[in-house]
Amino acid sequence: MSGLDRFVAVLSLYSETADVWSVQEMANALDMPASTVYRIVRDLVKASFLEPATSARYRLGSAFPRYDRLARNTDPVVRAGSSLLHEIVHQARVPCVALLSRLCNDMVMCIDHEAAKDVEFEWSLFERGRPIPLTKGSTSKVILAQLPAQQRKKLLTSKDSNGSAAGAELSQKGEFFTFIRKQGYHISYGEIDPTLIAIAAPISVPEMGLAASISLILEDKTNNEDLERRLVLLLVSSASLLTEQLRRSEVTEIIGQSATG
Template sequence: MPRANTKTKPLKATPKTARKARSVAVKARDSEQDSSSLSRMLSTLQLFTREHPVLSAEEIAKGAGVPTSTAYRYVKQLATAGLLVRWKGGYTLGPSIMELDLQIRECDPVIRAASEPMRTLCAQTGLNALLTKLYGNKVMTVHIESTSDTGSLAYGRGRPLPLFRGSSSKAITAFLPAAKLRRLFENGEAQGDEQLNDWESFHASMSNIRRQGFALSVGELNSGIEGISAPVFIESRQVVGSITLIGDAARMALLREEVVIEMVKAAAATVSSALQ
């Protein structure tokens, strides 16, 4: 009986399958290029600052490191979307940004969950409450409930905070996975604090915050201002933000620090529960 041939013949690409493969590769490349171009275009919005609120297309080209023709194309598309508007021969930020800001205030799940507990904290203590969130390697305050003027804060709403200065940031970063915490330290994010110059001291400081369940700072971001913060979690104890009460030292002393700590921890736990 003849033995069956078990060898598999190699597949040969037909002209049709080759064309299809080339088409898929071209589409993938074009999609990647489009995504990169969109990212570069949107990043030009970060060129507008308090010092430079109005920019010409030429200034945008220089700041973004792109040809002037590309800058004009960016400006046209951003203006069509309402993200830029013309102003005295240049451009400034447009109304769509304000609309997006309103959407964030009304739609962000963490803000929605935290607003009422923060208002309660303010009413009970007479202090100002902050909600700070983690975005990748960036931390910023996204919502404030206040009983007094907060305009003098060094880092108000929307301004990125130092990762390891101030209780709001520390209450978040202390609960990051150990590998990410080590990476941030090695990247120099903790430099500038002489108490955190070596990994052992830094890790011990973060571990202490984890054990306590809160972070406390005095004058680290604003002179004479004390902050008490507790982390906010979603599922699997993933930290997404922190709740903070801030006030001057005299006011904190009247309220008794240990009482304020428990109130902040309870508010953060309420928000975390709502986000599960």
């Protein structure tokens, strides 16, 4: 295991239910010598990825909020779309949560969200920083539909695809993804939470290496045919606007680089 892999292994131990660890606990969990883990922890503390807690234990350090702020301020989709989420929630006029999500290496992750003030349903599974299952829900499927067939198949059949059997089955449904791509949106009903539906539209800017989506999560009990039609139009137009903004920003950046070069 390389040095970087060891650092990642230690940090991967942390979760919402296991937020402090001692060196010996880490060593037991990772099957490593305590002396090796101690050196890793020492380096992680020095770089502010960990910090001392009580009883000779360690918690996540200040590097994470610092880099999260940097990621928010430099992610092109967040910069272009964050204010748009607020407007979408306002125009939806129903209790809902709007998400910006994108493909990050081998996973789909929510990178920004906006919730209406009157939302009463549980939506923590969709908040920023949460990986979204590749094989479930319109948020991921709209993104998968943008990818070349070989890349999509590789993602869905990998060991990290949230269920290899479901991923392998979905990877064979090329016509399904072609339909989503041509339709320009997708609606899923109860795939992640049986009480919720999700409507998603694609944000595809391959010249920037971006495969993303904008989606609305709402309760199935509030849905009806007229509302669904209106929300689809709202999302598709918003996704189109955001895609165009991203493309213009890319052209502007290229022109700026040419001028300074």
